[in-house]
Amino acid sequence: MLKSWRRRCRRNSGATPPELTIPNHFLCPISLHLMKDPVTLSTGTTYDRHSIETWIESGNKTCPVTNQILRDLEPIPNHAIRKIIQEWCVENRSRGVDRIPTPRIPITSAEVSEMLSRISDASDESRCREFVAKIKQSAKESDRNKRCFVANGSTKILSAAFAAFSNSDESGDVLAEILSAMITLTPVLDEETSRNLSSEHSLRKLLWFMRLGSLSTRRNAVLTLRSILSFEIAVNIEGVVEALIRLVKEPICSTTTKASLLSIYYLLKSIEYSNAIAVTLMEMGMVEKLLEMAVDSDKSVTEKALGVLDGMCGHGEVRERARENALMIPLLVKKVLRVSEMATEFSVSILLKIVREEESVVEALQAGAFQKLLLVLQIGSDEGTKEKVTELLKVLNGYRSRIECVESSDFKHLKRPF
Template sequence: MAPTAEEEEEPEIGGGTAAVEALLEVVAEVSALPEPRGPLRRMYCDLARRVKLLAPLFDELRDDADSLHPSELRGLESLCAAVVEARDVLRSVNEGSKLYQVLRPKRFEQIFLNATESIAKALDEISLDDLNISVEVKEQTELVHAQLHRAKESIESVDLQLYRDLNWALHEKNSDHTVLTRISEKLQLKNKTDIMKESVALHEMVISSDGEPDVSVEDMSSLLMKLKNCVLENSTSANIERKPSFAKHRSPLIPDDFRCPISLELMKDPVIVSTGQTYERSYIQKWLESGHKTCPKTQQPLTHSTLTPNFVLKSLIAQWCDANGIELPKKQGSFQDKKPGNSSDCNRAGITVLLQKLANGNQEEQRAAAGELRLLAKRNADNRICIAEAGAIPLLVQLLSSPDPRTQEHAVTALLNLSINEDNKGLIVKANALPKIVEVLESESMEARENAAAALFSLSVVDQNKVLIGEAGAIPALISLLCRGSPRGKKDAATALFNLCLYQGNKVIAVKSGIVVHLIRMLVDPSGGMVDEALAILAILASNQEGKIAIAQSEPIPLLVKLMKTGSARVRENAAALLFSLCNGNEHQMRAAKELGAEEALKELVETGTERAKRKAGSLLGLIRQTAEASDGGSAKL
């Protein structure tokens, strides 16, 4: 039964926990981003550092997240949205064109200031005094808050020399070698690999822009070509002795990046395949028409056969030919004609044809159409929107009951890929997909079961869906996959179960379905590689009284103490959290933990564990000492 409006105001369905876990996940993603190079490094590092400094706040809120007041929860949700915005800004800078970034400094300065202001405003909504956090974390968060407000007033100083150098290099046909060297140093475009990454970034910018970028792509490509020649000259000048008397008569050496990997000839119409490799269109088409389904250069499977024009590389090749007096490749159409946006109508028409085959085709046509939609939905966000708007979701849901296993697999995977879009999650649930996804979860195809589990996890990100998925009977089926699935299937099932069990009602279902015995077995046998996942789910279940009792009946104390001594940082953290839940209010369990040497492991965790492990270990040590003192007092009276 879906929760009422009143029930939705309470955090029972795990809203607080979901928000905190989402915040910690985003901070982890920011921490994993590589250190930036290039013109925006200072602004990038400032924003990334401030996001990472909020991690202790989220970590301390994790244990009490479901007890947060609705107003505090709303503040956390606003903060989550702001931190996601900051992560996306950092990613875009890391992956974007350095040339574009330095040519539009004010644009990116404003983007960083907007992200900073969003976090500051979200923190304004949260009263730190009302949260159950330590004094140290409160002070650190207040400091970050103050820094964010001060950052809104600051202006990043523009490197005027670099800006002048770039504008001069853009408009001079024969740029000074010293100027180009200075630009390549400041932009960290120092070698062939750097130049190729910049070329790819420019290409992606062209494809993703909804019209002409506000800086001429041809100008940037021309400048990149000059920088590439400068870099190559710098790298070879120390090792190669040039002989002018012969130079006039030698044909210019074609750069490797301009040659097709198949023909080894200069490319005229370069296109990109799904693995990211570039080939001459005619040669890769022949390869595909011969029945090959792999990338010739990397041997990786091709996820689709679409060929994307590499406009930037084509422009670079044309400029190189012009500079070296070589006849330009025959034009395949103007740059404007080739823009990706012009093919959107064709894509929509193609999707419509695929939907007709889903609705009215024979089994083979339905299988092929579902497979095509699966790949299209995987490729990009626009496809997911177009496919859903065309009405594909109800048709794919019907195919979940197909007698053909491959069709069933394609359909559930297509729904998984479509569910990445937040609006599509609601459409999938409204199409009554949940019971049918559970049916797929019990099918014979392991890949279909894996992707069904992943789809349920994706849909369960919406708190209300956690209730509906539990009511659809997914939890017993997920437990079955957890026990008897492939390695990947077990991981997918564990992830889905963890998320679903954030809702109290699902914890009861999971315990009654016998999940505890299976999880304990995974702890006993670490060879399955599921110790971390099993402990995380057990720690969630232990917050429920029925779950706590079921776990205690398995007598896990010796195992938990061992894991606290020998496990990874994450394993030790979850083992301490679970042990604390079992011992809190249970003197028998606490005495057993003490007798097995838990104090020694807990003291070590207080010194070397994660922040959450330190808190749990410290709290449990306090309980053990209080129990010992009370016992000693009772003995003295006797």
């Protein structure tokens, strides 16, 4: 096992001049390369921090060299050997050796706990903002620091602070800083953190940020809302749908667009409000916008646009609008087997909902839907999609003899996934 770890570490390590011999005690026992941040385990063996932390994070609880069980998984910086290595690098600068920089000492669980307790106890907004800024700055220094903060429940403490300060009308700055810190730590929040942010006051603050915040704050707010909705937490705040539509129509970045589409998709799954939401989306031109996005967007955006369109077409008034759009059926047929399995699933589902009357059936046949759907069955898909394809084929088959179907030559270059 240790040999495989050494090979993996060597791929990311720079080679030293062949004529230069590095002292053995400067080499990491795992990577066999010069240690840049030497740390010592409870067994007394010294490793490069990146190598040993990767080893431990992969679930290993033993020292790679001695095979002893580690009493403490927190490595201790070996400043003495690091200084000796730095001096050796300086002495050999003329031979092409660069001096290794003095590494930043990673944050410890004890330090994280101390910072979080200060945030929990802070009743003053300026003090809370100061501590939150320190968390964000420390998290940006390394991925290890981020993991340490998340492992110690930082997002739960930060979300509780957001909920506490959201009752104040003058707390915009500290709330924006808290949002930024949470998304810096992890863009996908856990359920407890999301529920902390689901109070009416907190949701109204998120909505305010989505409407009037800076570009980065709008992004952080919609990412937070996406996490809340993903756990089927009710969000009954007037103006949320309109704010999400604006973020789709006036894009800030790809991440914001995807989060907005996914939030709308989750809202449409709400049984109680889905019809009203679908009608609002339709009245604000989202049928046309979603089709436009599905034409030339990347895979992820296309999947989400089709997913929202599928949710909208579950309602009669929207289906009528969809049928009237000349781009709808040809685009859906084209997206089958052209983007991803998920895009195919959504495209088939929408077609089944809107291809019912003779005019729409004929249009689907002329676009080559019958041949495409047969290919879906041949290539394979999940059971739910197969059932929808079979039902749709039955609808189309009744009209095949009445029109001249298109040739299937368009599909000769289609590659099967096996």
